[in-house]
Amino acid sequence: MERFKFSASKGMEGEPFLDEEMRQEILNAYEFRKQWPPYTYREYFDVTPELLNDFTDFLKTENTSKRKMELQPWITFCDSRCSFCYYPSTMFRSEFVDPYLTALKKELKMYAETKYVKTSEFDEIVLGGGTPTVLSAEQLIDIISFCEKNFNISSDYMIKITGSTHNLDEYKLKKFVEYGVLQLDVGVQTFNDDIRRKLFIQDSGEHAEQIIRKARKLGLYVCIDLMYNLPGQTMEIWREDVKKAIELDLEGVDCYPLEVYPGTFLEKQLKNGELPPPGDWKTEALMYVEAVEMFTKAGYIPVGHDRFTRVREHIEESCLNGWPWAGILTTGAGCFMGYLGRYSYQNTENVYEYLEKVSRGIFPIAKIHKSSDEDMIKKVMERLYLRLPVDKKEFKEKFGKLPEEVFPETIKRLKEKGLIEVDDNAIRITKLGDIWRINIAWEFANAKAIY
Numbered sequence: 402m403e404r405f406k407f408s409a410s411k412g413m414e415g416e417p418f419l420d421e422e423m424r425q426e427i428l429n430a431y432e433f434r435k436q437w438p439p440y441t442y443r444e445y446f447d448v449t450p451e452l453l454n455d456f457t458d459f460l461k462t463e464n465t466s467k468r469k470m471e472l473q474p475w476i477t478f479c480d481s482r483c484s485f486c487y488y489p490s491t492m493f494r495s496e497f498v499d500p501y502l503t504a505l506k507k508e509l510k511m512y513a514e515t516k517y518v519k520t521s522e523f524d525e526i527v528l529g530g531g532t533p534t535v536l537s538a539e540q541l542i543d544i545i546s547f548c549e550k551n552f553n554i555s556s557d558y559m560i561k562i563t564g565s566t567h568n569l570d571e572y573k574l575k576k577f578v579e580y581g582v583l584q585l586d587v588g589v590q591t592f593n594d595d596i597r598r599k600l601f602i603q604d605s606g607e608h609a610e611q612i613i614r615k616a617r618k619l620g621l622y623v624c625i626d627l628m629y630n631l632p633g634q635t636m637e638i639w640r641e642d643v644k645k646a647i648e649l650d651l652e653g654v655d656c657y658p659l660e661v662y663p664g665t666f667l668e669k670q671l672k673n674g675e676l677p678p679p680g681d682w683k684t685e686a687l688m689y690v691e692a693v694e695m696f697t698k699a700g701y702i703p704v705g706h707d708r709f710t711r712v713r714e715h716i717e718e719s720c721l722n723g724w725p726w727a728g729i730l731t732t733g734a735g736c737f738m739g740y741l742g743r744y745s746y747q748n749t750e751n752v753y754e755y756l757e758k759v760s761r762g763i764f765p766i767a768k769i770h771k772s773s774d775e776d777m778i779k780k781v782m783e784r785l786y787l788r789l790p791v792d793k794k795e796f797k798e799k800f801g802k803l804p805e806e807v808f809p810e811t812i813k814r815l816k817e818k819g820l821i822e823v824d825d826n827a828i829r830i831t832k833l834g835d836i837w838r839i840n841i842a843w844e845f846a847n848a849k850a851i852y
């Protein structure tokens with residue numbers, strides 16, 4: 402198996418990201434930041450027999466996109482529940498594990514046997530969740546190996562495992578390295594112990610740091626999640642978190658603002674006054690700007706949804722760069738990031754229902770959305786949200802018109818506000834527009850497309 406050679410791109414250090422004037426302009430561009438970009442599982446419809454038939458018919462067709470895709474088996478289990486978490490996950494129970502892994506393989510096989518998937522190529526295997534690292538290294542490797550045997554995996558593929566530091570140890574890390582896992586994605590959120598306790602994160606910041614250091618020493622890439630605007634998190638604490646991430650020389654850091662979702666434990670704690678409320682959106686925006694400054698000065702560059710990276714592979718990721726034409730094939734209870742062709746889908750969260758459906762040979766889809774022509778046009782504009790250019794020539798080849806002809810008013814308005822820049826070849830997000838990427842994506846989603 403030929404391995405993909407990572408090369409850390411030190412020396413990307415740039416100019417300060419924003420000057421003082423721009424910092425002020427940022428706060429004036431919109432009145433508030435939207436929470437979530439358009440075309441996510443929150444907008445999908447409940448599956449119907451007709452939609453499921455339509456989807457299975459689509460799977461009988463050839464994949465002509467020629468874009469490399471991501472294969473994302475989903476381990477739904479967590480051994481604790483973080484207070485802010487709104488992800489579909491299931492409390493770990495050992496008796497669930499074997500039936501779940503058997504069903505996961507069966508679901509993977511169901512996809513692998515379709516024409517669409519047989520004519521697709523994957524260059525990433527990503528174990529998502531949930532917390533895959535609640536399982537043993539051997540169980541995880543078995544799933545990866547199953548994927549390698551049953552799918553067209555390109556020679557330069559990457560294996561990534563998502564997890565939590567509290568259920569990782571040297572043995573597991575060594576097994577991952579021996580097998581050829583390249584990256585560990587861990588949800589650190591903050592290194593501050595007081596806030597970690599408030600968020601019900603199981604281990605200490607120091608333990609998280611030790612595991613990360615071990616993983617990096619063994620040669621794994623490490624990418625962590627950090628959250629800002631957490632209850633009790635001052636700008637000083639946030640700076641300490643960013644500083645720690647830089648000091649750890651991580652390959653990537655995904656920075657998310659706190660979102661308080663209905664039904665989470667955090668929502669209750671805030672309602673009951675047990676925790677101080679998070680800062681307002683201006684505080685949140687300034688925390689983000691601070692992170693941008695610190696990371697860019699340290700040689701990281703912002704890419705994709707929310708990442709700061711210092712490695713070429715994150716920038717060149719085919720699944721990211723191929724949006725919306727590439728694809729993510731995801732499987733497992735609760736997985737929600739799947740998109741194949743025009744179909745985006747989320748699986749059922751309930752493990753019993755998942756096991757039952759898969760045992761009957763039914764795709765365990767709970768929600769699905771089939772993009773219309775107009776959706777596809779708008780999804781291409783969502784590349785701006787992903788910090789990718791919209792190639793005007795490609796746009797015209799696919800849709801017969803230039804983006805400025807399809808969205809004349811929206812593009813004019815965003816350009817005048819300094820949030821996007823347009824030249825003869827492409828439309829790009831500006832530094833000023835970077836923080837408002839979700840709002841910009843929504844502007845196109847809500848606009849009338851003239852096509």
Ligand code: SF4
Binds near residue numbers: 482483486
């Ligand atoms: S580990 Fe991740 S998926 Fe599990 S409860 Fe915490 S945030 Fe949610």
